[in-house]
Amino acid sequence: MNDKRATTGRLTQAGLNLIGQALSIYDADLRLAVSNRMYATMFDLPEHLTRPGATFADTIRFLVLRGEYGHVPDVEKTVAERVAQARAFEPHYLERTRPDGRVLAVEGSPLPEGGWVTVYTDITATRAQERLLRTRSEVLSDQLLTRHEELAQANRQLAASNSALQEARREATEMAARIRLTTEMLPAHIARLDRSRRYTFSNRRLGAVMPGAKSDIVGLTMEEALGPQTYAGIAPHLTAALAGEAPVFEITHEPSSRRIRVSFTPEIEADEVMGVYALSVDITEEAQARAAVSQAAGRQVAAQLTSGMAHDFANLLTVILGLKDKLSRFDLPPAAREAVDAIGLAATRGGVLIDQIAGLSGPRDLAPxxxxxxxxxxxxxxxxxxxxxxxxxxxxxxxxxxxxxxxxxxxxxxxxxxxxxxxxxxxxxxxxxxxxxxxxxxxxxxxxxxxxxxxxxxxxxxxxxxxxxxxxxxxxxxxxxxxxxxxxxxxxxxxxxxxxxxxxxxxxxxxxxLRRPPPGLPPTLVLLVEDAPHIREAVRERLVAGGHSVLEAGSVAEALELLDIEGIGLLLTDIMLKTDETGLDLAREARGRGLRAAMMTSLPPDAPLFREAARDWPVLRKPFSVEKLSAALS
The missing domain is CATH 3.30.565.10 (Histidine kinase-like ATPase, C-terminal domain)
Structure with missing residues (x-):
């Protein structure tokens, strides 16, 4: 491939050298990218100024010092002015007479990536013939010759402008194609509607955001594209956008039950709304997560508000039940004894109610x-x-x-x-x-x-x-x-x-x-660390039933001796072990060796060790199933 590119480059350069005009191309950093042999010959440039990478400033400085532009009082100022003009390059055509009397036609065009290309044509002979024609012709008048020269120069300028316009049109076409490709790849529906609420542009993603909707909707009204039911919920916001507002709102797309966020941006020209740009995004999962977080936060606030009252109420019920037991030992008439029994039933029911309130407002972790x-x-x-x-x-x-x-x-x-x-x-x-x-x-x-x-x-x-x-x-x-x-x-x-x-x-x-479970934990060799033999046996049996192989250890010291065994895929350890070291110390050692780890415990979630472990590793409450272990590690 490199040989082929080198061959192509040599052929290109050879072809440029055969052109009878001088050519130079400078890049956006004002460094020479390409030139031909005529460029060096026409301006009698030294070799180092015709190599790729030569700066435009050095070339101008060389020509100024040689007198190419006549007497120049301040060389560096002239160089700086020429460089500034080059950075703001515009298409142009001009003719310049060199100090040796030769006349050059200079035609330049900017490049889309920055920089420019310039072609120099020696028109000395052409101008000499025109002067001869002017002095000898008795037919053509001075006015006709002048007009001919003006038209010729105008045609050259027009050709340069047309070339630049064609390049700009090509670049705009490519940019439009890139924009269309980009919008088609976005996971959102982007569209424009005119004042009659009819789509004039759409990236064909409406069906992906609102399943069942059409994708080819240009020319349709919004009601035709979305259907009356969905449109009814959007219409007031679209009316507001056509009045100059920029509403952002959410709707439920009833046919698919998806939650959609829609934003309208009015297109305003001369204080008049010409249309509306619409962006629609499927936020179903975000809305589900937001609802879950909101509910969890509400439960936490409720727990904080009720925990103190429940504690005091439980103490009060304990006193009431104690007094009820004391009264039951007295010799009371039947009516009074029935009242005492009713007090006991009411207090007991109050205790059940406290438990239910605690279950409703207290912490509850879902374990999918x-x-x-x-x-x-x-x-x-x-x-x-x-x-x-x-x-x-x-x-x-x-x-x-x-x-x-x-x-x-x-x-x-x-x-x-x-x-x-x-x-x-x-x-x-x-x-x-x-x-x-x-x-x-x-x-x-x-x-x-x-x-x-x-x-x-x-x-x-x-x-x-x-x-x-x-x-x-x-x-x-x-x-x-x-x-x-x-x-x-x-x-x-x-x-x-x-x-x-x-x-x-x-x-x-x-x-x-509706969520699909991630792939389960594949069969692997598990290092199980648990200091209670009967618990270790129960967990081992569950792991083996799930297709895993098991190595067992009853302490951190035993586990450390086994960690280097080849093929261990997971360390599963209890947090609390009957040693000075805990399962957290063992898990840190395993992490240092690149081994995955998970914790198991009977500690409550608010225990310090539980919280510390949960920051870095999956933690499972005992008892747990192999499915829960797989879910925790996914």
Whole structure:
């Protein structure tokens, strides 16, 4: 390839040397890039000024000192002026008479990358013939000759301008093609609409942002392109943009359930809006994560507000129960004894309520892992069916979703069981059917619906059902069941909706982000470090059942002797070991040897060692499954 390029370069240079005109090309740094032999001959330049890399300033200085431009009082000032003119180079044509009397036609054009090309033509003979013609001709008048000269010079200037214009047009065409290619590659829809709300430009990405929408929409109105339902939510913002505002807003694209952020920028000329530029981006995952973070933050605030009160209330209930026990030992009349027993029941119920409040507002970490929804539903039917009367049937169905999905099965199980029990209570003693269904909504959501054929939700329940402490069960309800469901779904970045079926019965729909699990931990050699033999044995059995090989150690010292064994793919160690050193020290040693590590512990999440370990390594609470280990390491 290099030989071929060298040959091409030599041929090009040979061809340039055969041209009867002088040619020079300077780059954007004002250094000579290319010249031919006539360039050196015409100006009698030394060899070092005709080599690539020679500076324009050195060449001008040489010519000035030689007298090419006549008497020059200040050489460096003249050189600086010529260099400044070259940096602001514009297409030109001129004729110049050299000190030796020769006349040169000079034609220059800028290059798109910077720099310029100049062609020098010796027109001495042509000008001599014109002078001879002027003195000898009796036919042509001086005015005609002058006009001829002016037209000839104008034609040369026009040719130079046309050349520059063609180059500019070519560059603009290439730039437009690059812009089109760039906009097509962006993960967003970019478009322009005129004042009649009709698309005049689109990068054909609308279908990728709003699945099901057309991609070829130039010439269509926005309503025709998006459909009446989607357009209705956008139209007021487009009206504001056509009035000169620049709105940024979010909508839910109902056909695909995706969350879309749209921004409008008005195109204003002479204080008049000529059109609107539109940018639409799919922010579904961002919105899901934002909802989860917001819910987690709300839980933290609630925990801070309720923890102190719950502590004091628990102390008060302890006093009440103590006094109740003391009163129970007295010989009281039947009515008083019933009152004392009622006090005990109320205080005990208050303790249960505190536990539920703590579960609702306290810290709860979701632990998503690969879950087979059909196996999940089968287990759920066994658990839920055991709590139902014989007259009530539990049915379940999974549509699609053959591959595992990423979710927290324990949290979802708690939520669905809670809804099953609520449906059981709503149906009452009558016979009925409770149905649990799961299906994908495009590739965005996993929709889990629990419905029954009972009396359905009241208007108040539809409005306030997910609020804490709202209940229509009287003294038998705490009002925390649906709140717990809402909380779990919100923490996962989803949403919950209460409704009544058209043919009667209540329906609770939970939409969770539909995510596929990452590849699991491939079979590997695991160094397991645990000082409790029975726990070490249980973890070893789970790892072996998951297809892994296991080396065991009961202390940091034993583990250090095994770390250098070839083929170890993972260190799995308990944080607390019965030595001065902890699992963190061992994990740091493993990291220094380029070995992956994970921690396991029974410590609470707020323990100092737990927090310190979680900053650098995956931490699993005991007991855990191999699936949880794989999810933590993905």
């Amino acid at each position: 892992r690969a879950t087979d929804l059909r196996a999940f539903m089968s287990e759920l039917a066994l658990l839920g069916g055991a709590s139902l009367p014989k007259e009530t049937t539990l049915e379940w169905d999974v549509q699609g979703l053959e591959a595992p999905v990423l979710l927290d099965p324990e949290a979802l199980r708690d939520a669905v069981l809670n809804l099953i029990l609520n449906a059981r209570d709503a149906i009452g003693a009558e016979s009925g059917v409770i149905t649990v269904e799961a299906k994908p909504v495009r590739d965005t959501w996993l929709e889990v619906t629990v419905s029954d054929d009972g009396p359905g939700f009241s208007a108040a329940a539809l409005e306030k059902g997910i609020e804490p402490f709202f209940t229509e069960k009287g003294e038998d309800g705490t009002g925390l069941g649906l709140s717990m469901v809402y909380d779990v779904v919100k923490l996962a970045g989803g949403r919950t909706r209460l409704s009544n079926a058209p043919d009667g019965g209540a329906r609770v729909t939970m939409r969770l982000p």
